[in-house]
Amino acid sequence: MDMPLLRSRMARIAAVPGLLLALAACAAGESSSPATSSPTIATAPATASTAAPVSASASADSGLAALIQASGVKCSDASKGAGCTAGDVDSGDFYDVELSPACGEQGFFAGVAEDKGVDTLDAVPSTGSRVSTTARLSKGQLVCVQGIGRAGQNPLFYYVVAIPAATVGKCKGSALCETYGDRPISGMKEMGSEACHVAGPGYYAGNCAQGWVSADVLDLFSDGM
Template sequence: MARSTHLFRLLPAFRNAVAPCLLLALSACTAGESAAPAAAPVAPAKTTAPAPLAVNDRLGALIQATGVTCTDAKAAKGCTAGNVASGDFYDVELSPDCGDEGFFAGVTQGKGIDLLDVVPATGSSATTTAHLAQGQLVCVQAIGRAGQNPLYYYVAAIPADTIARCKNNALCNTYGDRPIKQMKPASSESCHAVVPGHYVGNCAQGWVSADALDVFSNGL
């Protein structure tokens, strides 16, 4: 019994000694938790409209569409169409812009013209992509030359009312929007400008003989 009595006497002292330590430890934990930085709110992701293609990207897209090869594709230098190995080829100048500084022409042939996916040359298998009627206004995006003479043009039929210089312009009274027959429409989206001079959607385009066009050498 003496040992038990002694133990009970020690318990209050033990409790008094331990309790402050426990309280101190708990307060330290609480302080540590309150000191933890709050998580910063996460801003919702912004949704932005796709940006128009940069000039280099537009050149790349045009190189692919025309089927030409270039020694410097980024700068569109040294471009040719046709069969270089056989000597049946054309030097090609590319110009993707169909805006105020663009190069335009009109279809003159009474029966209209067929647009081709590649320049006719030895070993090529050119197929018709679309048929344009007489009077159709087109933007010239590539010129295929033999020496200094333009023999083929790569053209795109774009809506005349989207061309700023067509307003009150006599040429756009002679040439404008005409019925277009597309063999394999590339898109269900109508041809339209995303920015002035840059068109997307189902724009009829392809190669055509130079003698089928009235080229506006002085621009619109």
């Protein structure tokens, strides 16, 4: 046999084992890989920064419900604070009540103008009613008006809450807040262990002195601060 041809055949034969090993390795690699691969999506746990904040509407709903309960009024639509009355409807000795729980930028404010101060009451005095004092406010106390009790068109009673003057944005630079502000409060009926504080934009919680007062003891900030 021709020697060059013999050497060529022997070289091809020698290469066969290496080729077989390479093919075996490829086959093993393919069999170890799944036909399809489903990606795993990691879900990050909820954190304080991603949790949904309490909305302004939630604060408003909570504030309205608390006001209805504290003021003792009855409403035909409590969810909206509509159709509210205070007093004895059956005897005709009652008042139509307009509620406004917010004490923020659009709040209605006033100051106690009575020299001897005033007692706040847990209900509007009316036929057969039993009222008790919730606190005594001194002259000059700043209050937020949250309810107006009217007989016809005439406001006769106001539901007020005494709030820290420093928490009222409108007080900054206002001359009215030099005349009216934080004054001594006595005989307060406490409603928990927390001091009166801001619970949301324009809404307060804790031991805030509040109740009904006669309309003639207040200096109303009808033109705002």
